[in-house]
Amino acid sequence: MKLAVHGRNAYAYTGGRRFADDGPCIAFIHGALNDHSVWTLLARWYAHHGYRVLAVDLPGHGRSDGPPQASVEALADWLLALLDAAGAARAHLVGHSMGSLVALEAAARAPARAAGLVLVGTAYPMKVSDALLATARDDPARAIAMVNAFSHSSLAGKPSYPGPGAWLRGGSSALMHRLQGAADGNLFEHDFRVCDAYAGGLDAAARVTCPAHLIVGTRDVMTPAKAARDLAERLKAPIAHVASGHALMQEAPDAVLNAMREAVPA
Amino acid sequence: MPGPSDPGFDTLAVHAGAAPDPATGARATPLHLSTSFVFESSEHAASLFNMERAGHVYSRISNPTTAVFEERLAALEGGIGAIATASGQAALHLAIATIAGAGSHIVASSALYGGSHNLLTYTLARFGIETTFVKPRAIDAWRAAIRPNTRLLFGETLGNPGLDVLDIPRVAGIAHDAGLPLLVDATFTTPWLQQPFRLGADLVFHSATKFLSGHGTVVGGVLADGGRFDWERSGRFPELSAPYAGFHDMVFTEESTVGAFLLRARREGLRDFGACMSPHTAWLLLQGLETLPLRMERHVANTRKVVQFLAAHPLVAHVGYPELESHPDHALARTLLPRGCGAVFSFDLRGSRAQGVAFIDALQLFSHLANVGDCRSLVIHPASTTHSRMDDAALAAAGIGPGTLRLSIGLEDPDDLIADLKSALKAAERAAR
Numbered sequence: 016m017k018l019a020v021h022g023r024n025a026y027a028y029t030g031g032r033r034f035a036d037d038g039p040c041i042a043f044i045h046g047a048l049n050d051h052s053v054w055t056l057l058a059r060w061y062a063h064h065g066y067r068v069l070a071v072d073l074p075g076h077g078r079s080d081g082p083p084q085a086s087v088e089a090l091a092d093w094l095l096a097l098l099d100a101a102g103a104a105r106a107h108l109v110g111h112s113m114g115s116l117v118a119l120e121a122a123a124r125a126p127a128r129a130a131g132l133v134l135v136g137t138a139y140p141m142k143v144s145d146a147l148l149a150t151a152r153d154d155p156a157r158a159i160a161m162v163n164a165f166s167h168s169s170l171a172g173k174p175s176y177p178g179p180g181a182w183l184r185g186g187s188s189a190l191m192h193r194l195q196g197a198a199d200g201n202l203f204e205h206d207f208r209v210c211d212a213y214a215g216g217l218d219a220a221a222r223v224t225c226p227a228h229l230i231v232g233t234r235d236v237m238t239p240a241k242a243a244r245d246l247a248e249r250l251k252a253p254i255a256h257v258a259s260g261h262a263l264m265q266e267a268p269d270a271v272l273n274a275m276r277e278a279v280p281a
Numbered sequence: 282m283p284g285p286s287d288p289g290f291d292t293l294a295v296h297a298g299a300a301p302d303p304a305t306g307a308r309a310t311p312l313h314l315s316t317s318f319v320f321e322s323s324e325h326a327a328s329l330f331n332m333e334r335a336g337h338v339y340s341r342i343s344n345p346t347t348a349v350f351e352e353r354l355a356a357l358e359g360g361i362g363a364i365a366t367a368s369g370q371a372a373l374h375l376a377i378a379t380i381a382g383a384g385s386h387i388v389a390s391s392a393l394y395g396g397s398h399n400l401l402t403y404t405l406a407r408f409g410i411e412t413t414f415v416k417p418r419a420i421d422a423w424r425a426a427i428r429p430n431t432r433l434l435f436g437e438t439l440g441n442p443g444l445d446v447l448d449i450p451r452v453a454g455i456a457h458d459a460g461l462p463l464l465v466d467a468t469f470t471t472p473w474l475q476q477p478f479r480l481g482a483d484l485v486f487h488s489a490t491k492f493l494s495g496h497g498t499v500v501g502g503v504l505a506d507g508g509r510f511d512w513e514r515s516g517r518f519p520e521l522s523a524p525y526a527g528f529h530d531m532v533f534t535e536e537s538t539v540g541a542f543l544l545r546a547r548r549e550g551l552r553d554f555g556a557c558m559s560p561h562t563a564w565l566l567l568q569g570l571e572t573l574p575l576r577m578e579r580h581v582a583n584t585r586k587v588v589q590f591l592a593a594h595p596l597v598a599h600v601g602y603p604e605l606e607s608h609p610d611h612a613l614a615r616t617l618l619p620r621g622c623g624a625v626f627s628f629d630l631r632g633s634r635a636q637g638v639a640f641i642d643a644l645q646l647f648s649h650l651a652n653v654g655d656c657r658s659l660v661i662h663p664a665s666t667t668h669s670r671m672d673d674a675a676l677a678a679a680g681i682g683p684g685t686l687r688l689s690i691g692l693e694d695p696d697d698l699i700a701d702l703k704s705a706l707k708a709a710e711r712a713a714r
Contacts, residue, residue, distance in 0.1 A: 028535055031331075034599055052538040060333035077538060164285035170293070171300035174335035177540035178547050179343035180351030181362040182297070189361050189508030189539040190652065268335055 018100040025097055027069040030062025040103040040127035041279060043047030044094060045068040046112030047206030048191045050077035053111065056176050056268045057275060065106035069101055075202060076194055083205050087213040092119035098128065107131040107279045111264065112238060113210045116141060123219035132227040133278045135271065136235060136263050139216035140240035143207045151204040158203060159191045168234035168260030175265050183265045227252035227279035230263065230271060237261035290357065291574045296343040298352030312564040313345045340560060342551050347563040353570055354503050357472040358485055361508030362543045364551065365501065369468060369488025370396055371556035373500030376464050376484055378554065379546040381432040382521055383409025388426040390417040390447065392440025397466065397666065417445045422454045423676050431464040432517065438477060441602050442627050442687065443680050446610035446617060453481030461517035469623045475576040478507035480617065484513050491654025495576050498561045504546065508539035519547055521709055535536055552607050581621035586695040598629040625653045630684035636709040637662045637684045645709030646693060646701040653689035658698055661687050
């Protein structure tokens, strides 16, 4: 679905169903150098179980016009404006990695609009090493290869999407290269600097009023499970542990769905 | 910054796509000879059919054993996924049928396997898909042949019968300038010798019957997607970027930014055309893939020795192998095929068809049959078999002489292969008297 947000074109995948005028809404926010397609299975499931679905492409990613927003706070404002444009007064906010910070900040900025908060593959602070930031700046292709290897815990993460026979590492790599190649500038470095710079996580968590849940990967080395504890404590959120690396929705789609159904029932 | 990368080729050949079986602990990939898979509930069934969950439903569409083979091949190619098919021909058909229909046009290399040539020239023409053939080395001809209704450029990594080396970077550049994908048949090279995606190709298929299996036991094919081609941006592929009434008005490019082609190929192509691979075939192919690096290294080493022997023999007029300086693509092969130019090549005997027949009949180790890529060495004499209805002039036009012989070099001791060839060459010499 195409929308106008802050005067620019924005895109949200609706889970294979028309976005209805009313009904409960769930918004999915992707991570760094990703787009809506990392959520396809979950988006389709919720779209076929009574929800209006908005799996967004963040500004400058995929089908949404740039420029990329400069901070997690700006991305949260953009997300709330997208909900306005879609006519969604309230929504469950579900974010992965960088998107989890955006969901958290949006839920803090507009508590009445967040029906629920689910943070997948999250950590706070989401610091990025100086060495990785330098590699992202100087050699993005090398940095993509590193992050892709970091993000996957298995050589056999199936069944997954877009179907049996998918080589998940290849799919993730191709998606990152597609988005990096289409961007005006170094989107990879930009997104990682946005994660690294976000300093308002615990304050935001204190302002969240909706139920919150965390879903973390037990084999995640990008956002290790232990790095989410402070956030969970501040949010008073239960943590669901899934046997996966950082690419949870790809490596363990059924386990993530099962955890999601605890947080956001059909 | 040094850091982690994906595992290397040899590791992927053994491990990609496979993990110990969670139900039994079996370390080797189990063979799941089951047509269908039980739903946990009605809700689970509906979610699988709606593609809200990933999983196996029916083995024409997917199967756990076959999926391991598909993942592994995709990993070895550096792609995003693959679809196993009943044969290499089925893989080629699936690639074309997913993005082309009546009124479409293909630009293809003229140096193709005969079966591919037949499909494009006669069979697909019956369904309204037209093909223009260009000589693979005539780079400008590729560009000139593109029309508004062209959907695909297609060639073989090493062409038939002269082992023309496809200049993938340049042909891919021409395709991409026109918003088109490049499909390559990589059967002769396998990903061990060349990974076409890294050179710019967009879709790759194999007759898995050949080197991927390596044992001459199964017929199969596989089609892999590199995930780099932007089908939506091209604007030429409504099959992928517009709602598809045959699957809930799905827009494949919205469902999967990089996997749209594979989605439609599986959800339509396997569903409707049905040319799927047997799980048993996939299981045997997995045994082959695990030793692909070892076998290809030996295939190439043996071939080099045989080529060297034949090139120096007085009864041999010509050996067509790109590693020889006499081959027109020698320089290109050094760049694009640094590990070697495969184990299939042709050579010309000085003399008559009768001498060619005498040569074949005298061979002991080489098997006379219509296949390549076996662990056993193979030979065929086109003038007396596959092309026997042609006169000498027609053979010449096809790049085949009356004394042309095609060899596929296996894994035997190279000295034994050379001894067998030496003996057969003597027999051919005697046949001239």
